[in-house]
Amino acid sequence: MKFIVAICLVAFGACSTLPPVPVHPNEDIIQQALSHPGSRIIGGNDAEICEYPWQASLMFSNSHVCGAVVVSDKVAITAAHCVSWAPSSYFSIRVGSKARSRGGLVFAVAETVVHEEYNVGAGAFPNDIAILKFNESIIGPGAASVANLPDENSKDFAPHRCTITGWGYSVYGQVLPEVLQKAEMTVMKPKWCTDVFGSYINDGHVCLISDDSASCNGDSGGPLTCGDTLVGVTSFGALGCPAIYPSVYTRITYFRQWIKDNSGV
Numbered sequence: 209m210k211f212i213v214a215i216c217l218v219a220f221g222a223c224s225t226l227p228p229v230p231v232h233p234n235e236d237i238i239q240q241a242l243s244h245p246g247s248r249i250i251g252g253n254d255a256e257i258c259e260y261p262w263q264a265s266l267m268f269s270n271s272h273v274c275g276a277v278v279v280s281d282k283v284a285i286t287a288a289h290c291v292s293w294a295p296s297s298y299f300s301i302r303v304g305s306k307a308r309s310r311g312g313l314v315f316a317v318a319e320t321v322v323h324e325e326y327n328v329g330a331g332a333f334p335n336d337i338a339i340l341k342f343n344e345s346i347i348g349p350g351a352a353s354v355a356n357l358p359d360e361n362s363k364d365f366a367p368h369r370c371t372i373t374g375w376g377y378s379v380y381g382q383v384l385p386e387v388l389q390k391a392e393m394t395v396m397k398p399k400w401c402t403d404v405f406g407s408y409i410n411d412g413h414v415c416l417i418s419d420d421s422a423s424c425n426g427d428s429g430g431p432l433t434c435g436d437t438l439v440g441v442t443s444f445g446a447l448g449c450p451a452i453y454p455s456v457y458t459r460i461t462y463f464r465q466w467i468k469d470n471s472g473v
């Protein structure tokens with residue numbers, strides 16, 4: 209509570225109502241991974257990996273810290289805040305398994321490319337995107353299949369019903385679920401999200417809302433897909449992951465050229 213008020217005072221000057229406090233959905237998951245080597249979506253349901261075959265668990269020293277999305281045989285996309293704090297040699301991904309901590313195939317990350325302007329400038333964690341590169345193919349039987357990348361000029365996807373997936377908290381602050389979770393969300397018009405989060409939102413964000421679902425810590429870097437098209441990766445939300453606040457994702461169309469320039473995909 210102290211934390212909420214402190215942040216709120218800095219950001220808004222005064223707090224008469226519950227403030228929207230943007231936090232990365234991953235800070236404490238990363239802390240846990242660091243202190244306990246070997247460690248959901250709110251309001252979601254169990255998913256099968258064959259429904260979302262592009263979903264990867266991004267691991268730091270073999271512990272889940274984030275999601276990632278496979279977009280070609282040797283490239284995956286995640287959030288910058290998932291990988292910006294450690295050398296690439298600590299990271300690997302697990303693909304082809306709905307279980308967070310077993311099954312499927314594990315591949316070492318050969319290189320991470322963090323957006324050069326991540327967290328530069330105004331707003332909440334702008335340019336929260338990174339590329340993971342692999343030496344071997346990460347797709348195929350027992351491994352991943354790719355999510356399609358959208359055209360740069362495709363529409364804003366509002367008010368489509370699309371899906372978020374991940375192994376983040378299903379109850380805030382408790383243990384991460386072992387089985388991949390999915391939830392259907394409505395893509396918001398950018399203006400609706402700005403009405404809630406103000407200048408934290410820019411053209412590089414896409415926001416989602418639902419009556420009872422939200423992304424939460426541990427979902428970061430994971431996908432928002434409309435059909436088999438990757439529309440966003442989890443960036444931030446309100447502290448504690450209340451469903452009354454939007455879940456904020458990095459907008460892939462906005463970074464389409466950057467992805468191409470840095471990965472060839």
Ligand SMILES: *[C@@H]1O[C@H](CO)[C@@H](O)[C@H](O)[C@H]1NC(C)=O
Pocket residue numbers: 316317318343
């Ligand atoms: C990937 O290949 C490069 C170049 O051969 C090599 O230096 C690096 O160690 C490899 N990384 C992994 C994780 O296999």
